[in-house]
Amino acid sequence: MSATIPATAFARVGQLASQRRVHEAFGWLHLHEQQIMRWQQEVVSVPAPPFAEKARADWLCEKFRELGLDDVYLDEIGNVIGTYRGHSLSQEACVLLSAHIDTVFPADTPIVPHLEGTRLSAPGACDNGAGVVALLAIAAALRHARIQPLCDLIFIGNVGEEGEGNLRGMRHLYEHAPWRHRIAAHVVLDGAGHEIAVTHALGSKRYQVTLHGPGGHSWTDSERLNPIMILSRAIAQLGELELHGSPRTTLNVGTIEGGTSVNAIPERAMARFDARSTDAEQLIGLEVDLHRAVEDAVIEANRGVRKDLALRFTIDTIGDRPAGALPEHTTLFENLRAVDRHLGIRTEPRIASTDANIPLSIGVPAISLGAGGDGGGIHTRGEWYDARGRELGLRRILLLLLACSSIGNGRESMQDDSSL
Numbered sequence: 001m002s003a004t005i006p007a008t009a010f011a012r013v014g015q016l017a018s019q020r021r022v023h024e025a026f027g028w029l030h031l032h033e034q035q036i037m038r039w040q041q042e043v044v045s046v047p048a049p050p051f052a053e054k055a056r057a058d059w060l061c062e063k064f065r066e067l068g069l070d071d072v073y074l075d076e077i078g079n080v081i082g083t084y085r086g087h088s089l090s091q092e093a094c095v096l097l098s099a100h101i102d103t104v105f106p107a108d109t110p111i112v113p114h115l116e117g118t119r120l121s122a123p124g125a126c127d128n129g130a131g132v133v134a135l136l137a138i139a140a141a142l143r144h145a146r147i148q149p150l151c152d153l154i155f156i157g158n159v160g161e162e163g164e165g166n167l168r169g170m171r172h173l174y175e176h177a178p179w180r181h182r183i184a185a186h187v188v189l190d191g192a193g194h195e196i197a198v199t200h201a202l203g204s205k206r207y208q209v210t211l212h213g214p215g216g217h218s219w220t221d222s223e224r225l226n227p228i229m230i231l232s233r234a235i236a237q238l239g240e241l242e243l244h245g246s247p248r249t250t251l252n253v254g255t256i257e258g259g260t261s262v263n264a265i266p267e268r269a270m271a272r273f274d275a276r277s278t279d280a281e282q283l284i285g286l287e288v289d290l291h292r293a294v295e296d297a298v299i300e301a302n303r304g305v306r307k308d309l310a311l312r313f314t315i316d317t318i319g320d321r322p323a324g325a326l327p328e329h330t331t332l333f334e335n336l337r338a339v340d341r342h343l344g345i346r347t348e349p350r351i352a353s354t355d356a357n358i359p360l361s362i363g364v365p366a367i368s369l370g371a372g373g374d375g376g377g378i379h380t381r382g383e384w385y386d387a388r389g390r391e392l393g394l395r396r397i398l399l400l401l402l403a404c405s406s407i408g409n410g411r412e413s414m415q416d417d418s419s420l
Contacts (some may be wrong), residue, residue, distance in 0.1 A: 009331070009338040009403070016402050017342055024145035029137060029394045036137050037120065037387055039063070041113045044122045044129040049107045053078055053159045056101045060132065060157040067139045069155060077172040080157035084142055086149045086405060093184040094152040095405045097138065097397070099131030099371070100161030100169065100190065100355055104379050118387040126375030126385040131189035132157060134371035137394055138401065149405035154179065161190075161355050166319050170358040185332045185404040186366040187397065188356045191378070192385055193370030194393035197336060199349040201357035203323025204276045205283050209234070209294055211258075213311045215267030225301050225311050227269035228258050234297040235271065241289060249277035251286055272318070278351055280323045280361075291315060321353050324360030332365040335403040339396055369397060 016022055048056035060080045064072040069082030080101065086094075103124040105111075113122035122129070135155050142153075158169035174180055190198075211227035235253055243249045251273065258269035275286040294313055302310040326333055340347045352368065359366035372393015377383040 005337045005341060006334050009334040010341065012406060013335065013338040013342050013399060013403050016399060016406065021145040021147050022399075022402065025141040025147060025398060026395055028141040028144040029391050029398070032137070032140070033387060033390065035140075036133050036390070037115065037118075039133045039136050040120060040125070040129050040385070041115060041122075043132050044113050044120070044124050045111055047105070047107055047109070047111065048102050048124070049105060049109075050102060050163055050165055051160075052107060053102045057157065057159070060101060060135075063136055064139070064155065067136060068143050069139060075172065076176070077169055078159040079169045079173060081177075082139075082155045084139060084149075084153040084155065086151040086153065092151075092182060094154050094179050094182045095149075095184055095401060096154045096156060096186040097135060097401060098156035098158055098170075098186065098188050098355060099135050100128050100159070101132055101157040102159050102162050102165055102169075103127070104162045105381075109381065119384055120387070121382070121384045123381050123383050125383050127191045127378050127383070128161075128189075130192050130371040130373060130375065130385050130390075134189045134394060134397060138398055141394075141398060147402070149402060151184065151405050152179075153401060153405060158355060164319065167321055167355060167358055170355045174358050174362065174364075183359070183364050186356065186359045186364060187400060187404075188354055188366065188368040189371045189397065190354050190368050191370050192373045192375035192393075194345060194372050194389065194396055195347055196350050196370055197347050198352045198354055198356060198368035199326040199333065200278050200351040201322070201324040201360040202276055202278055202351050202353040203280055203283050203357065203361075204274060204319065204321045204353055205287060205317065206275075206319030207273045207287075207290060208270060208316045208318050209273065209290070209313065210268065210270045210316075211294075211298065211311050211313045212268055213266070214309055216265045218263045218265055221265055224265050224309055225305065226265050227311060228256075228266050230297050230301045230311060231256070231258075231269040231271055231294075233301075234293040237293040237297065238273075238290065241286075243286075244277070244279075244282055247277055247279040247282060249275075249279070249282040249286065251275050251290075274319075276353075278323050278325065283323065321357045322361030324357060324362075326360060326365060326367055330365045332367060332404060335400055336367060339399045339403060342399070343392065343396055345392070345396065369393075369400075371397070
């Protein structure tokens with residue numbers, strides 16, 4: 001990041017990093033890597049397939065309570081929430097630290113974590129086992145050092161980040177959580193690494209297009225409309241679109257299916273589309289293009305066709321992740337740059353689709369970070385996480401949280417060491 005760091009942000013981080021209790025928290029992180037890895041082995045052993053995260057949520061609830069977080073509970077949709085209390089005189093703001101607990105793996109996926117040295121191999125070990133145990137590590141370090149930030153820190157293990165989960169856990173928080181109007185900043189932990197900062201939310205919309213017709217025999221009913229052929233015309237028309245390069249915008253056909261036999265005219269054809277952009281207006285435009293292409297193809301095919309033999313179509317939205325961006329002048333961004341400079345990290349902002357999409361789309365300062373270490377094989381059974389370098393990533397998260405939570409009620413003030 002090459003932007004200028006305000007002196008106030010750099011001074012804030014420097015003062016925090018010099019305090020005794022912060023050093024004690026760092027010390028806990030340094031001495032307890034084995035404990036953190038044990039937590040990681042435990043959490044990845046608990047299945048959390050899409051829409052069935054309850055067992056892992058219960059595990060995390062128990063850990064939150066063991067670590068002394070207050071008001072630990074499961075909300076209506078299955079998110080795990082616990083509060084680390086801040087200064088009693090400043091309750092108008094709160095800072096969120098979250099990590100999604102769901103995985104992409106079906107419930108019957110074999111999970112046998114294998115630890116060799118610092119490397120843990122298991123489905124979900126990195127995404128998002130690394131993020132979930134970072135929540136525990138930060139909470140444990142804060143409690144050990146008896147640090148009291150100016151405002152409350154809310155720890156969240158949320159559901160529904162992956163795939164068709166459609167960010168349902170994060171949507172629920174920002175629509176129903178009692179403290180949703182108090183959020184000053186939100187730090188999302190997702191996967192490994194300490195070099196990347198997702199500051200731009202990649203918006204996406206997903207659609208399922210279905211065409212229905214009477215079907216029939218390929219020879220005796222050959223005059224009847226074929227839904228696969230007509231849907232293919234719409235896809236071909238969409239393939240001719242000139243998509244924007246700035247802001248970058250993409251459209252993909254991920255699946256297409258229909259029919260039962262090579263010598264039968266299908267009664268149904270279905271395709272799923274994925275549109276992505278950092279600009280919400282581009283996504284709206286692509287939605288219009290999709291509807292127009294399908295409607296034009298069906299109307300043209302139905303010309304002169306008896307009503308009972310005509311094709312029908314539906315277009316259903318099956319995913320909607322809003323776009324957004326964290327402006328560079330926000331306190332959260334300035335604090336991140338100051339923390340990275342203090343720790344000697346050179347971080348580049350990135351674009352991605354994460355839980356941070358929801359807060360960024362409504363103007364809440366949010367950022368998505370890795371939880372340190374390294375990982376690979378994401379979303380495969382060969383997924384792995386290597387804890388080397390985790391400590392630096394956790395220090396980064398801790399300092400960023402404290403820098404953000406030291407500014408309560410709009411005041412850019414610092415508590416002295418007695419409050420930390």
